Amino acid sequence: MIVGVPRETFPNERRVALVPASVPLLMKAGCNVMIEQGAGYLAGYTDAAYHEKGATVGTSRDVVFAEADAIFQLVGTGANPTRGAEDLGRFRPGQAAFGFQRALGNPEALQELARTGASVFAIEMMPRITRAQSMDALSSMSTAAGYSAVMLAASALPKMFPLMMTAAGTISPARVLVVGVGVSGLQAISTARRIGAVVSAYDVRPAVKEQVLSLGARFVELPLETGASEDAGGYARAEDEAFYRRQRELMAKAVAESDVVITTANVPGRVAPVLITEGMVAGMGPGSVIVDLAAERGGNCALTRAGETTVAHGVTIIGPVNVPGMVPFHASQMYSSNVTAWFTHLVKEGALKLDLADEITRETLVARDGQVVHPKVREALGLAPAADAQSA
Numbered sequence: 001m002i003v004g005v006p007r008e009t010f011p012n013e014r015r016v017a018l019v020p021a022s023v024p025l026l027m028k029a030g031c032n033v034m035i036e037q038g039a040g041y042l043a044g045y046t047d048a049a050y051h052e053k054g055a056t057v058g059t060s061r062d063v064v065f066a067e068a069d070a071i072f073q074l075v076g077t078g079a080n081p082t083r084g085a086e087d088l089g090r091f092r093p094g095q096a097a098f099g100f101q102r103a104l105g106n107p108e109a110l111q112e113l114a115r116t117g118a119s120v121f122a123i124e125m126m127p128r129i130t131r132a133q134s135m136d137a138l139s140s141m142s143t144a145a146g147y148s149a150v151m152l153a154a155s156a157l158p159k160m161f162p163l164m165m166t167a168a169g170t171i172s173p174a175r176v177l178v179v180g181v182g183v184s185g186l187q188a189i190s191t192a193r194r195i196g197a198v199v200s201a202y203d204v205r206p207a208v209k210e211q212v213l214s215l216g217a218r219f220v221e222l223p224l225e226t227g228a229s230e231d232a233g234g235y236a237r238a239e240d241e242a243f244y245r246r247q248r249e250l251m252a253k254a255v256a257e258s259d260v261v262i263t264t265a266n267v268p269g270r271v272a273p274v275l276i277t278e279g280m281v282a283g284m285g286p287g288s289v290i291v292d293l294a295a296e297r298g299g300n301c302a303l304t305r306a307g308e309t310t311v312a313h314g315v316t317i318i319g320p321v322n323v324p325g326m327v328p329f330h331a332s333q334m335y336s337s338n339v340t341a342w343f344t345h346l347v348k349e350g351a352l353k354l355d356l357a358d359e360i361t362r363e364t365l366v367a368r369d370g371q372v373v374h375p376k377v378r379e380a381l382g383l384a385p386a387a388d389a390q391s392a
């Protein structure tokens, strides 16, 4: 079985789906690897490095698709509205596609990919169970994003982060507020702490408080009724507008006292809640910075513009997109490790053996034999459940 790794085509994407260190693991599972020439270059991985680990280098994208039985991508066709469709003519029946597919966010694109006859696996559908932790690419990318958010904030802030006692006087530490403490929020807290900021954090899920404290940050207590704020999967539930209004009122003081606010609040399947109004921005000190990691999902700040940095009321508001892509070397390394663990879980003796009794297989297989098979994606497309479509 040949695993093919084409170059990523999403605009400005520098990551790659597989790094050289993963090649021997795939070979051990009975697979060969073919990488498209130059695919890893922008992430810091040369063709020679892949070759050294046993991969072959395909001279063109067409060659890689023609030779490979399984295609590893990071930004899959559905997640790549600009150029993803260019690969539709390259996929073929019997081939398998692995990557972020935006299966629920862009089910129409998935349906088109399904029509090529390829089996499609969506890594964003990975169940968040202990057994699948090594395959959890959403967590990997959130980790990279949380780190990068702090780097963005630190370089935009006209202050230094750490406390410094100098002959020229004392520099007081920057005050950072993190709103939303999922995987990226936790990484933002620890990164900001490491470079010396005084950090506080808030999340609607009260279970998070202990984690915030264990990282040496302060938990902002807001007198909000958050009893049922967490669903069975550990995600936040959507709240009504009255809740968010009250949250904004209560958070205004914590926001005003901060030099940096990093927002990551997200409710699965919804646009991001607006937690910082223009009035709250105006209440911050001049030179303060907001980094809105929810920018791609609508933004947690009312003034955020995705992909842009704006200044309003003297406050810099950064709405970054593709934040994990800012650190392509390590983001690729983590993704590669996730996709390899996932793929080798599905491969037995050099061939894909799908056991649909297995939750990891069942939840991540989104299309096969020409049709979309995942119940949630079918629902998103308005299709009736496929009685036996997911059966082997």
Ligand code: NAD
Residues within 6 Å of the ligand: 128, 129, 130, 132, 133, 136, 139, 142, 179, 180, 181, 182, 183, 184, 185, 202, 203, 204, 205, 233, 234, 235, 236, 247, 264, 265, 266, 267, 268, 273, 275
């Ligand atoms: P996410 O990206 O869905 O959301 C980010 C954070 O925003 C969440 O913590 C959420 O509670 C918070 N949020 C939502 N609305 C908010 C509001 N109004 N105000 C403040 N915060 C708000 O989250 P995620 O990073 O995907 O993590 C979700 C959960 O999954 C967490 O409990 C995490 O620990 C858990 N998880 C479990 C595993 C596992 O393998 N068991 C792996 C990764 C994550």
